[in-house]
Amino acid sequence: MNPGRISQLVFLVAFICILFIASESYKRTGKFRIRRIPGLDAIDELVGRATEMGRPLAFVFGAGEMEAQTFASLRILGYVCEQVARYDARLHTVTPLPEIYPMCLEIQRSAYVKQGKPQDFNQDFVQYLPADSSKASVLGLFQREKVSGVLLFGNYYYESMVFAEAASLVGAATIAGTANFHQLPFFVAACDYTLIGEELFAAGVYMSREPSEIGALTAQEAAKVAAVTLMLIGAALASFGKDSLVNILKN
Template sequence: MLRAGSIADLTVLVLMIASGIYYYRKFASDKVVPIRRIRGLDTIDEAIGRATEMGRPVHFTTGFGDLVADTFAAFAVLDYVARQCARYNARLIVSNSQPVVHPITENIVKTAYTMEGRPDSFKSSDIRYLSDTQQAYVSGVWGIMEREKVAANIMMGYFFAESLLLAECGNRVGAFQVAGTASTPQLPFFVAACDYTLIGEELFAAGAYLTRDPVRIGAIMAQDIAKLLVIALIALGAVMYTVGSTFLAGLCDL
């Protein structure tokens, strides 16, 4: 039996799955899939190219967040960054704050280097677990950025109060910085301190944008359909509530 109050949620979920499958089938045969330009993701190549030219490392971190959706979205970006670093022979340093995230990032980077035919360039000592206490993690990242003089600092995932501390250190060492998070309290800090910032859903679209995989593009389209539905419900709900009807509010509570 369905839980009370979950029917509306289930309806949105089913709609998202159905539209995801529909758009996957639609885009599976298309060679060019329409997706709007995300400047923050385009500049990742520029950041890695800059690091390669300067002979300095690229630094990547997923923030203080645990294994949440933002972190999984960040894994897709890490895979792309690791592949590009392997391709251009740029050194990649990954620092982790969560012990559960650490082995996954190591796996991703190792696989990316192997897929690019450079398994010898992979150094497990460059994938570092620092600390699961916030300020110790920050000081560890500071140390890495200052000592290694990183040329690019890519911060993708779920961030807390460490966001500005990390971004300002990156700025101090002259790193080109790209950040992305869905954590709304931290977004203003990234916008103020980084060169480019992926805001909210842009981070979740990163995997689709970078790989152009039809399955992922289908999922992004499903997300857009749900977003349109939410916008329509907000507009309709505002009008209905203004004229004194609580029908829609009751429908959403089902």
């Protein structure tokens, strides 16, 4: 066993156990409550607005590297694609990450197939644009297509402000979500709705109510409670000059 990692292993095992227990419990009882996330509720409005106005939507991924936020955003893309296919709206998907281009393509294709409209799928509506050049292209897309709504999700950096403001200049409604706290203030200031940090990861549960996702969210919440408890106990002990908790966690 590597030194200093026992407490981390205990945490991981506990996390996995809670995930499965909560998942099984939901399968049995079907009971689960999650608070409203206005940003996710607004997706349907955005699609409806796009259909009424006859103007397309744009879903743009952040230019940061592919990681958990990207997966969470792909889940949201899946939902948006289904809604778009259902209501005959149009959606431009732009990814600056070459790795997820095939996934975006398949997600969009399968959404149309699911709605029984495979003929409506157009792969030109999914674009890979390398990080730096994507900025100009996305701005051009917003202007040319006069998009009615813009969804900005994922690992965002400075392009957050550029895209959010450019969307506002063409009168598009904006929903954004990122766990990158350095970009959150920009999204909060410039977008209509913002998913902050873990709300992005909770999107899957919110939209699908899939047991394993509910299990994962429950484990997350339990871990958060544990973290706060440990922090409080640690702070109290440290105030009395005792670092026993720190020593335990260091194991």
